[in-house]
Amino acid sequence: MQEALSNVERHAKATRVTVGLDIDPTRLKVTIGDNGVGFDMDTVLRDPEKWDHFGIRGILERARLVGGEGKIESKKGRGTTIVVDIPLVNKETIAHGKN
Ligand SMILES: Nc1ncnc2c1ncn2[C@@H]1O[C@H](COP(=O)(O)OP(=O)(O)OP(=O)(O)O)[C@@H](O)[C@H]1O
Ligand SMILES: [Mg+2]
DSSP: OHHHHHHIIIIIOOSOEEEEEEEOSSEEEEEEEEOSOOOOHHHHHHOGGGTTOOHHHHHHHHHHHTTOEEEEEEOTTSOEEEEEEEESSOHHHHHTTOO
């Protein structure tokens, strides 16, 4: 959340940002959305000037490290939404229905 919000402040030129927190006993989902300039992920990944910029890669990597998943949805001119979804119980427990 900290990195996503700092990106909004530094890059988005947004007039609106929303932060959603959706939490239940099995999962935690955070959504950060802005109405700013947006960007193209592939272009950023290919830009040699940004190879040492690790903010977004860090978000995705940290989500994976705790068994979750991060998603970046962004389009030029259409704003950016970042969703991080983290399971709070392991998958076997869910499969066997014991909580
Ligand atoms: N919310 C956003 N709105 C518009 N552009 C964004 C947004 N978030 C990221 N970007 C673009 O994606 C690039 C990569 O973001 P990332 O957080 O990985 O690096 P950074 O913010 O440039 O540097 P660092 O986070 O390492 O200090 C940014 O430089 C910017 O061009
Ligand atoms: Mg950043």
